[in-house]
Amino acid sequence: MKNNxxxxxxxxDQHGLPNQRKSRxxxxxxxxxxxxxxxxxKHKLDEAPxxxxxxxxxxxxxxxxxTRGGSLYRIMAMAAGVLxxxxxxxxxxxxxxxxxxxxxxxxxxxxxxxxxxxxxxADSDQNIIKVVEFSRQYQxxxxxxxxxxxxxxxxxxxxxxxxRIQNADTPGDTLAxxxxxx
Amino acid sequence: xxxxELIAACTKQNRKAQQWLFDQYSPTMNGTLKRYLKRTEDRxxxxxxxxxxxxxxxxxxKGNGSFEGWIRRIVINEALMFLRKKHNxxxxxxxDDVDVPWRSKVQAELEAQDILDLLEKLPTGYRxxxxxxxxxxxxxxxxxxxxxxxxxxSKSQLILAKKRMQEMLEKVNYPGIPSKEQSG
Numbered sequence: 001m002k003n004n005x006x007x008x009x010x011x012x013d014q015h016g017l018p019n020q021r022k023s024r025x026x027x028x029x030x031x032x033x034x035x036x037x038x039x040x041x042k043h044k045l046d047e048a049p050x051x052x053x054x055x056x057x058x059x060x061x062x063x064x065x066x067t068r069g070g071s072l073y074r075i076m077a078m079a080a081g082v083l084x085x086x087x088x089x090x091x092x093x094x095x096x097x098x099x100x101x102x103x104x105x106x107x108x109x110x111x112x113x114x115x116x117x118x119x120x121x122a123d124s125d126q127n128i129i130k131v132v133e134f135s136r137q138y139q140x141x142x143x144x145x146x147x148x149x150x151x152x153x154x155x156x157x158x159x160x161x162x163x164r165i166q167n168a169d170t171p172g173d174t175l176a177x178x179x180x181x182x
Numbered sequence: 183x184x185x186x187e188l189i190a191a192c193t194k195q196n197r198k199a200q201q202w203l204f205d206q207y208s209p210t211m212n213g214t215l216k217r218y219l220k221r222t223e224d225r226x227x228x229x230x231x232x233x234x235x236x237x238x239x240x241x242x243x244k245g246n247g248s249f250e251g252w253i254r255r256i257v258i259n260e261a262l263m264f265l266r267k268k269h270n271x272x273x274x275x276x277x278d279d280v281d282v283p284w285r286s287k288v289q290a291e292l293e294a295q296d297i298l299d300l301l302e303k304l305p306t307g308y309r310x311x312x313x314x315x316x317x318x319x320x321x322x323x324x325x326x327x328x329x330x331x332x333x334x335x336s337k338s339q340l341i342l343a344k345k346r347m348q349e350m351l352e353k354v355n356y357p358g359i360p361s362k363e364q365s366g
Binding site: 034035037038039040041042043044045046047048049050052053054056057058060061064065 | 205
C-alpha cells in the first residue's frame with residue numbers, strides 16, 4: 001500500500017496532475033499515521049558517537065583482560081598452595097615415626113594436673129625408681145615449702161638426717177635437741 | 183569481513199575486530215539512545231556499558247535472529263536500567279503547557295531535530311513507552327515486564343503519548359497529521 005502510494009505520487013509528479021487529484025493525494029498523505037511518521041524518520045537520528053567513547057570502551061576491555069589474567073594467576077597460586085599443604089600433611093605420619101616430636105610437644109605443654117607416678121616393684125631398673133622417687137620428693141616440697149623456722153634451728157640435708165638422729169644422745173647436739181623439742 | 187567472521191574474531195578478543203564492530207553499529211545505537219536519553223553524557227555512558235556487555239558476552243549470540251537486533255536489545259535494556267534508576271514508570275506526569283520550538287518550514291517528513299524536539303517534550307514515561315512500542319516494536323506485555331508496570335499502564339500511557347504528540351503537531355500545523363475529526 002505504501003509503495004503503491006509513492007509510485008502513484010511519483011508518476012503524477014512526472015506527468016502533471018489536475019488540481020482535484022492533487023488535493024486527493026495531499027489528503028492521503030495527511031492521513032498518514034503518526035506512528036508511521038516516526039518509524040520512517042527514526043534512522044535520521046543515527047550519528048557516530050564521540051571518539052572518546054571507543055577509547056573508554058577499549059580501556060574497560062584492557063582492564064578486564066588484565067583482571068582475568070591476574071585472577072587466573074591467583075587461582076593457580078592458590079591451587080599450588082593447597083597441593084603443597086596436602087603434600088606436607090601426607091608426609092607428617094612418616095616423619096612422626098622417626099622423630100620424638102610428640103615428647104617435645106609434651107614438654108612444651110605440660111598437663112595442668114600432674115599424674116601420680118606409681119613405682120612398679122617388679123621393675124628391675126633401679127635408675128627409673130630413683131628418678132620417680134626424686135620427682136615425688138620434689139613435688140612434695142613444692143606443695144609444702146620449707147617453713148621459716150627460728151634462728152635456733154638448723155637446716156641439714158635429708159640424707160644426713162638418720163645419722164643425726166642416731167647421734168641424738170650426744171649432749172649439745174642441736175639437731176637432736178630440735179627433734180626432741182618437736 | 184562477513185558478520186560471522188566478525189563475531190568469531192570478537193569472540194577471540196581481537197581488538198581490531200572489536201573496534202570494527204563498534205564503528206559499524208555504534209552510530210545506529212547512538213541514534214536509538216537519543217530517543218531515550220536527553221543528555222549526551224548519559225548516552226555515552228550507556229553506549230559504552232552496552233557495547234562492553236556486547237563484546238564480553240558475544241559468544242552468547244547463537245545466530246538466531248539478527249545480530250543488530252541482539253545488540254539493540256542490549257542497548258535498550260541498558261538505557262531502561264539507567265532510566266529506572268531515576269524514574270518511576272508507574273507515575274504518569276501530565277504536562278499542560280506544550281510549547282514546541284518549531285521551524286517555520288513545513289515539511290512532509292519529520293526531520294531528525296523535529297523527532298528529538300517532539301520526544302523531548304514528552305514526559306519520560308510516555309516517551310519510553312512510545313519508543314518501545316512504536317519504534318522498537320515491543321508488545322505491551324514485554325514493555326510491562328521491562329518497566330515493571332502493568333500491561334494496562336503501558337497501554338494507557340501509549341494512548342496519552344500519542345494524543346500528546348498529535349496535539350503538539352497540530353499546534354504547529356504540521357501537515358502530515360490527520361485532524362481530530364479524521365483520526366476519530
